[in-house]
Amino acid sequence: MPVYPSDPYPYDLPPYIVTTEEMRQIEGRVFRAGMPIAALMEKVGQLLSQRIQELWPQNRYPQLGVLVGPGHNGGDALVVARELMLRGYGVILWHPFRRAKPLTADHLRYAQSLGIPVSPDINDLGHCQGIIDGLFGFGLERPLTGEVLESVSQLNRWQKAVISIDIPSGLDSDRGTVLGGAIKADHTLCLGLRKLGLMQDHALDVIGKLELIDIGLPAKDITAILGDRPPVQCLTPALWQTLPLRRSPSTHKYRQGHSLLVGGSATYGGSILLAALAARETGVGMLSVAVPHHLKPLILGQVPDALVIGCPETKNGAIAQLPGDLDLGRFQGIGCGPGLTTETPAVVDQLLDSSCPLALDADGLNLLAQGDRLSQLVHRKAPTLLTPHGGEFSRLFPSLIQGANRPLAARQAAQETGAMILLKGARTAIANPTGQIWINPESTPALARGGSGDVLTGLLAGLWSQMEPLSATLAATWWHSQAGCLAAQENTVLGVNAWRLTNYLIPALRSHPID
Numbered sequence: 001m002p003v004y005p006s007d008p009y010p011y012d013l014p015p016y017i018v019t020t021e022e023m024r025q026i027e028g029r030v031f032r033a034g035m036p037i038a039a040l041m042e043k044v045g046q047l048l049s050q051r052i053q054e055l056w057p058q059n060r061y062p063q064l065g066v067l068v069g070p071g072h073n074g075g076d077a078l079v080v081a082r083e084l085m086l087r088g089y090g091v092i093l094w095h096p097f098r099r100a101k102p103l104t105a106d107h108l109r110y111a112q113s114l115g116i117p118v119s120p121d122i123n124d125l126g127h128c129q130g131i132i133d134g135l136f137g138f139g140l141e142r143p144l145t146g147e148v149l150e151s152v153s154q155l156n157r158w159q160k161a162v163i164s165i166d167i168p169s170g171l172d173s174d175r176g177t178v179l180g181g182a183i184k185a186d187h188t189l190c191l192g193l194r195k196l197g198l199m200q201d202h203a204l205d206v207i208g209k210l211e212l213i214d215i216g217l218p219a220k221d222i223t224a225i226l227g228d229r230p231p232v233q234c235l236t237p238a239l240w241q242t243l244p245l246r247r248s249p250s251t252h253k254y255r256q257g258h259s260l261l262v263g264g265s266a267t268y269g270g271s272i273l274l275a276a277l278a279a280r281e282t283g284v285g286m287l288s289v290a291v292p293h294h295l296k297p298l299i300l301g302q303v304p305d306a307l308v309i310g311c312p313e314t315k316n317g318a319i320a321q322l323p324g325d326l327d328l329g330r331f332q333g334i335g336c337g338p339g340l341t342t343e344t345p346a347v348v349d350q351l352l353d354s355s356c357p358l359a360l361d362a363d364g365l366n367l368l369a370q371g372d373r374l375s376q377l378v379h380r381k382a383p384t385l386l387t388p389h390g391g392e393f394s395r396l397f398p399s400l401i402q403g404a405n406r407p408l409a410a411r412q413a414a415q416e417t418g419a420m421i422l423l424k425g426a427r428t429a430i431a432n433p434t435g436q437i438w439i440n441p442e443s444t445p446a447l448a449r450g451g452s453g454d455v456l457t458g459l460l461a462g463l464w465s466q467m468e469p470l471s472a473t474l475a476a477t478w479w480h481s482q483a484g485c486l487a488a489q490e491n492t493v494l495g496v497n498a499w500r501l502t503n504y505l506i507p508a509l510r511s512h513p514i515d
């Protein structure tokens with residue numbers, strides 16, 4: 001059973017994520033090359049009809065209501081309505097608009113000529129088992145108002161099964177924000193390429209399950225438009241191909257990397273342990289864990305294969321300093337922050353001054369936000385990764401409005417600091433200083449609990465010692481969420497505590513399909 005659902009993404013499609021303008025330009029090239037708009041609409045309608053019949057078999061969804069907008073999203077919906085009616089579904093259209101684009105008007109006229117009823121009153125769809133949302137696509141220009149907004153709210157109150165074409169109507173296709181109101185969909189069948197708005201955390205509640213429908217956009221047209229700028233793309237299962245990392249028969253532990261984790265305190269003892277348990281699963285040759293002296297037995301008891309460095313501690317039980325003889329040059333990946341507390345900035349300064357690849361999380365980030373550390377980061381020569389969740393990000397980059405567009409905020413932070421930014425969330429975004437962005441399209445709300453970020457830090461520290469930092473960061477993010485998905489599948493969405501998550505890291509690797 002593959003960890004990630006086998007159906008929603010045709011992964012052979014380019015994993016690009018586009019803005020509305022880029023989508024318009026790509027489609028514009030296709031039309032200028034001779035593809036009639038009507039032909040593409042018909043093709044789109046056929047593809048949507050096939051998928052909807054799979055999702056909604058006629059015996060369970062005999063009556064369908066179709067919301068028909070004034071633009072080409074409405075045109076798509078009319079092709080779908082006609083095709084499903086011809087296959088025996090009962091279909092009724094809702095179209096409260098006085099005018100529509102010519103192509104849409106033609107399809108509306110044809111649907112009526114076939115006897116498909118049209119009503120301006122949303123209540124006439126109350127008997128339907130399923131609703132197909134073809135109100136607005138990426139052409140939505142202003143918030144929904146008046147009767148349209150009221151009808152959308154009425155529809156949402158019914159809580160019927162809803163499939164949205166391209167994007168849920170009312171959603172801004174770039175920012176993922178709701179413009180006045182939005183259809184709450186169970187499935188969104190996105191056409192051609194994923195829109196940036198669909199990959200925003202705050203849009204997830206209205207999108208439902210996102211599926212990409214391949215409408216045959218030629219790669220040459222996609223790259224012609226996207227080629228001159230760093231792409232925004234999805235993480236894909238291809239990242240599994242690198243895991244589990246291959247090993248030569250003649251290897252030895254020092255060729256498999258040596259990672260260091262720094263953290264833990266009397267206040268927060270468990271987070272560094274979770275990070276250590278996760279780092280261990282990466283197969284890293286050697287794992288060192290620097291904790292306040294009193295935590296040494298805890299770590300050794302659970303991770304006997306780790307080299308535990310007992311550090312001098314403050315009166316509050318936090319690390320006072322790293323041992324003077326600790327040679328940071330021995331490590332190819334350092335993860336600092338889980339449970340560290342902000343008592344001893346000198347620890348973070350020492351790591352920042354080193355030339356080691358460094359991932360900062362939790363209190364490591366809170367210390368970074370103090371003084372001029374963040375502005376100094378751009379001078380750091382070694383690879384650096386920051387892994388803030390939303391709150392830590394706002395403390396670090398108060399001027400970046402991440403709420404409206406988290407991926408773009410992460411990109412700006414990466415370009416300002418010269419560090420890679422992994423902005424954690426429901427759709428974690430990873431940005432590198434060259435401006436590229438990766439968004440994780442598959443995760444589970446089961447991870448929304450304390451400790452799961454510590455597990456990610458452990459994976460990062462472990463993989464950074466064995467892979468090139470960017471590939472390691474992308475692979476760790478995908479691995480982390482896939483393990484969460486598998487754990488949720490087997491223990492319900494409430495059963496994925498961070499400890500159990502560490503026990504699903506290897507099973508998740510075993511369950512991913514080997515190509």
Ligand SMILES: NC(=O)C1=CN([C@@H]2O[C@H](COP(=O)(O)OP(=O)(O)OC[C@H]3O[C@@H](n4cnc5c(N)ncnc54)[C@H](O)[C@@H]3O)[C@@H](O)[C@H]2O)[C@@H](O)CC1
Nearest residue numbers: 037041044071072073136137138139140141142143144166
């Ligand atoms: N561009 C194309 O030819 C294709 C478009 N496709 C479909 O068509 C969609 C884009 O079509 P359009 O560009 O026509 O845009 P939409 O279908 O999203 O609708 C835009 C229309 O709605 C009106 N409108 C916008 N905001 C409104 C509001 N708040 N209240 C009332 N009316 C409002 C506009 O005046 C415009 O007439 C895509 O999302 C996709 O579903 C696909 O069929 C592929 C081909």
Ligand SMILES: Nc1ncnc2c1ncn2[C@@H]1O[C@H](COP(=O)(O)OP(=O)(O)O)[C@@H](O)[C@H]1O
Nearest residue numbers: 424425426443444445447448450451452453454
């Ligand atoms: N709703 C959600 N859906 C999917 N993943 C989530 C969701 N909320 C949080 N996560 C993930 O869970 C982890 C939470 O990390 P973090 O907030 O740092 O937790 P902690 O610091 O307590 O370990 C991140 O990897 C984040 O991407």
Ligand SMILES: [K+]
Nearest residue numbers: 136165167169
């Ligand atoms: K729609």
